[in-house]
Amino acid sequence: MIRVLVADDQALVRAGVRMLLQAAGGMEVVAEAEDGAEAVRLAETHLPDVILMDVRMPRVDGLEATRRIIAARPASRIVVLTTFAEDANVYTALRAGAVGFLVKDDEPERMVDAVRRAVSGEQLLAPSVLRRVVERALTADEEAAAPVPARLTERELEVLALVGTGLSNAEIADELHVGVTTIKTHLAAAMDKLGLRNRIQAAVVAHRAGLVDAAFRVRPSRRDP
Numbered sequence: 750m751i752r753v754l755v756a757d758d759q760a761l762v763r764a765g766v767r768m769l770l771q772a773a774g775g776m777e778v779v780a781e782a783e784d785g786a787e788a789v790r791l792a793e794t795h796l797p798d799v800i801l802m803d804v805r806m807p808r809v810d811g812l813e814a815t816r817r818i819i820a821a822r823p824a825s826r827i828v829v830l831t832t833f834a835e836d837a838n839v840y841t842a843l844r845a846g847a848v849g850f851l852v853k854d855d856e857p858e859r860m861v862d863a864v865r866r867a868v869s870g871e872q873l874l875a876p877s878v879l880r881r882v883v884e885r886a887l888t889a890d891e892e893a894a895a896p897v898p899a900r901l902t903e904r905e906l907e908v909l910a911l912v913g914t915g916l917s918n919a920e921i922a923d924e925l926h927v928g929v930t931t932i933k934t935h936l937a938a939a940m941d942k943l944g945l946r947n948r949i950q951a952a953v954v955a956h957r958a959g960l961v962d963a964a965f966r967v968r969p970s971r972r973d974p
Contacts, residue, residue, distance in 0.1 A: 751776045751868055754797040756788035756814065757830070758806045762853075766801060766860070773861045785809030789817045792825065799867045801860075802847070804831040804838055812841050819846030823946065826867040839874070840885050843949045849873020869933065871918060871948065879915045879952060880965060886953045905939040906960065908932055910967045912948055913955025 755766050755778055763781045770776040780795045782788035785802075786809040792800060800818065802811040809817075815827050828849045829842040839850050848867050851860060863873045874882065901909065911921045918936070922929045936951070945951050955961045962968055 751799060751864060752779045752795070752797045753777065753864060754780045754782065754788065754791055754795060754800045756782040756785065756791075756800065756806065756811065757803040758783050762803075769857050769860060770864065776861075776864060783807075785811055785814030785817075788814045789821075792818045793821060796822075798826060799864050800825060800827045801851075801864070802827050802829050804829060804842070812838070812845055815842060815845040815847050819946075826870075828863050828867050828873055840882055843882060843947070846946060848947050866917075869918070870937070874915075874949070879949070882949060883913075883952050883956055886949075887956060900942045901939050902935075905935050905942075908935045909939050909951055909955050910960035912936065913952045913961035914965050914967060915952070 753770055753776055755763050757763050757766070760783070763783075767778040767781070770778055779797055780791040782791050784806045788800065788802060788806075788811075789809070802815055804811040806814075811829055811831075815829065818825050818827060823846070825846070827847045828851055829838070829847045830851050830853055831838055832853050842850055848870065849863055850873060851863055866873055907925065908921060911924060916924065918929050918932045922932045925932070936948075940946075940951055943951075943954060945954065952961075960968060
C-alpha cells in the first residue's frame, strides 16, 4: 500500500485527489495539509511514501515546504503540483529535491501514474519539459563540462546516457533488451556512486559529461584516458 500525503490549500482539490487515488487501488491518503507548514509537520509525523505538494499555499508555499522536508528526510518522494507549467517553478521545485512536477489539469490517470512512478524513483516530466530543465541547469552551472565518470561501469554509463535523453526505465529496458528491474539496479548504483538524488540530476550529469548531445541523442560510448 502506497501511503500519500496531499498538501493543497483548497479542500475540494484535496478531496478530489483523495478519491482519485483511493479509487485506483493500492494507495491510501494518510494525511492532508492546507498549507506548507502543516505539510512539513505531517510529513514528519506520518512518513508518507509520496507527497503531492501544491506550489501556491499560504504561510509557507510548496517550494519552501519541499526544501524543509527534503532537508529533514532526503529520501522523501515529493511531486509538486501547480496550475501552470512555469519554467521557474519546475526548475526551483526540482532543485529543492522534488522528484517530479505535475500540472493540475493533466489527465487524472497521470496523477495516479505519477504516484506509482515516484515510489520507484522515476522522473515525472515530459521529455519536452526535461529538455528545458536540463538546458537551464547547464546554463546556470558554472561547470558546464566534466569528464565521463570513471567510477561507473559501461552498463551504468549506458543507462545514465539514456536517462539523459528523457527515456523512462521501461523504455530504457526495451532499448537495451533487459528487464526493468535490471535498469533500476544499474541506475541506482550509478546515482549512489555520483551522489545524485533524482533522475533530473542524473540527466544533467549525463549532458555535462558529454554522454548526450544537444539534440538529446546518446553519443558513442567513451571514457577519458
